[in-house]
Amino acid sequence: MDGTDDKDVRLRESAEKLALTLSQSGMQKTTARVMTALLFSQQETMTAGDLCEVLKISSGAVSGAVNQLIPTGMIERVPAPGSRRDHYRFREHxxxxxxxxxxxxxxxxxxxxxxxxxxxxxxxxxxxxxxxxxxxxxxxxxxxxxxxxxxxxxxxxxxx
Missing domain, CATH: 1.20.58 (Methane Monooxygenase Hydroxylase; Chain G, domain 1)
Known part of the structure; x- marks a missing residue:
């Protein structure tokens, strides 16, 4: 495992810890995991497919989480020129x-x-x-x- 892979693993572990804290505080577990995946991601944006792959969850679970997070202002759907897929990112502020x-x-x-x-x-x-x-x-x-x-x-x- 090179340094980048190690950093990604540690970031993912940190994201999962925060997701656990959020779910213990009342947020649905999958919603918390999607939110923290976007927060801790080294990518500017992620597609639903990216989130499914990273979190090992279904596209329906991602869709439900995204639909809960967008109205809160935590994440946003962003255009990705040349891509027909929806891209999401953690919102600034x-x-x-x-x-x-x-x-x-x-x-x-x-x-x-x-x-x-x-x-x-x-x-x-x-x-x-x-x-x-x-x-x-x-x-x-x-x-x-x-x-x-x-x-x-x-x-x-x-x-x-």
Whole structure:
């Protein structure tokens, strides 16, 4: 095994470790494996066939994973001139996009608390709990957006 093969094996092992962590945190195992294969790949893009070969999974499994990952903003389908196959890659700034998408969840939680307060009344037992929930999710929503903006500025500045 030459140095390149050894590096590829170690990268694949690292990808599988992360996939395991993600699946233990609730992500479907195949989806996690496809995502990490694209993240750790030395190739700019991979086809579904590439993913099937590397991961030893079916094309249907790859298709299902891709269909779950594209809407999250983690991966994207990209054109490949001269190729009739779909090519996929891990998106630039995917982590910030993923965290930014969490603001939709945070807003939904804030709205649910507001609706509950309107019905229960702010001074009721439920209202006091819901008020704390609303305050927390409002804070998280504001801070998350500011943190992502700050990270983007720092990232761009560092690579400037």
């Amino acid at each position: 995917a982590w910030a996009t993923l965290m930014g998408n969490q603001n939709t969840l945070l807003a939904g939680m804030w709205d649910a608390a507001a609706e509950g307060i309107k019905v229960a009344g702010k001074e009721s037992v439920a209202g006091r709990r819901l008020d704390e929930m609303q305050d927390f999710y409002g804070f998280m929503q504001r801070e998350m957006a500011a943190l992502i903006d700050k990270w983007r500025e720092q990232y761009d500045s560092d690579r400037g």
